[in-house]
Amino acid sequence: MHVGLEHYLLVSAALFALGLLGVILRRNLLVLYMGLELMLNAANLALVAFSRFQNNIQGQVMVFFIITVAAAEVSVGLALIVALYRKRQTAHVEDLTSLKF
Amino acid sequence: MTDLLFIVFAGLALLCGFLTVANPFTRSPVASALFLVLTMVWLSGLFVLLHAFFIAAVQILVYAGAVMVLFLFVIMMLDLREEERRQWNRFGVAAGLIAVAGLLGITVLTVVRSGISGETEATLEGTTPLLGTALFTQYLLPFEIVSVVLLVAMVGVILLSKRELK
Numbered sequence: 001m002h003v004g005l006e007h008y009l010l011v012s013a014a015l016f017a018l019g020l021l022g023v024i025l026r027r028n029l030l031v032l033y034m035g036l037e038l039m040l041n042a043a044n045l046a047l048v049a050f051s052r053f054q055n056n057i058q059g060q061v062m063v064f065f066i067i068t069v070a071a072a073e074v075s076v077g078l079a080l081i082v083a084l085y086r087k088r089q090t091a092h093v094e095d096l097t098s099l100k101f
Numbered sequence: 102m103t104d105l106l107f108i109v110f111a112g113l114a115l116l117c118g119f120l121t122v123a124n125p126f127t128r129s130p131v132a133s134a135l136f137l138v139l140t141m142v143w144l145s146g147l148f149v150l151l152h153a154f155f156i157a158a159v160q161i162l163v164y165a166g167a168v169m170v171l172f173l174f175v176i177m178m179l180d181l182r183e184e185e186r187r188q189w190n191r192f193g194v195a196a197g198l199i200a201v202a203g204l205l206g207i208t209v210l211t212v213v214r215s216g217i218s219g220e221t222e223a224t225l226e227g228t229t230p231l232l233g234t235a236l237f238t239q240y241l242l243p244f245e246i247v248s249v250v251l252l253v254a255m256v257g258v259i260l261l262s263k264r265e266l267k
Contacts, residue, residue: 003107005217008151011111013208015118015140017201022122024197030130030176031122034137037168038118041144044156052151055224057231061240063156064232067163068247072254074168078175079261085179086264 008049015042029081029091033074040070107150114143130181134172141165155229 015038022035044063051059085091117139124132141164148157225231236244 003104006212007107007111008147009212009217010209011115011147013205013212014115015144016208017205018115018118018122020204021197021201024201025194026122028130028181030172030179030181031133034133034172035122037137037164038121038140041141041164044160045144045147048148048151048153048156051228052153052225057225057228057235060153060156060228060232061235063153064159064236065243065247067156067159069250071163071168072251074171075258076254076261078171079258082175082178083261091179091181 005049005053009046012042012046012049015039015045027093029084029093029096032093033077033081037070037074040066103150107147110143110146110150114140114147117143130176131173134169134176137172138165138169141169152226153228155232 019035019038019042022038023032026032026035044066047059047063047066051057051063081091084096088095090096117136121133121136121140124136126132141160145157145160145165148154148160
């Protein structure tokens, strides 16, 4: 077996599906966030693989920006979760239904 | 050799990713966070196999280092117990599983049928100087904008974590 682009893409698809599964199945806000991180990383893997096999550096530039924005997003999201926990004493999505119509 | 390493890294990354989202032994958020760190480490191994050395280093430094430490700090601060077992909405879980399986199936089918399986020539080499040149010439403006994004995020986090908002 010679490892090519499609193997990396299949691994990336599987990781993305695992992250989505975490977002759908888990009920803890923090673990839900970890699922989001997993999905971002799966996208990064696909971009780096394309960059290597298509001889194009722009995929890696994109990954660099994704990592930076993801770090900013995580810090803001975790601050929101902490503020929410202070007010409601819970990090469980089923208890946070005040916006439910 | 690289093929063997690919199988090892990809298998371990998928295993740790699975243990992050659906650990059959524990539902503690700390276990999820630590398995996510392991997933990041194996992914950075895959980046090394793709000759993206700078991205691999940044993955370890930023993700496994900074972001996951932030996660663990917040878990510690909130003093989260094990996720309680509540009555699961069976219909919702089944619908979620079907949706994820459908998405995975569509992606895999697209990859398999797209005809890129012949593309096994890995051509990009010496990526770190190339990446630096691209970042500071063609992508200089996005690079600066991203630094402003980080500054705004920092201000936002400080504002959000004040005890009472005024």
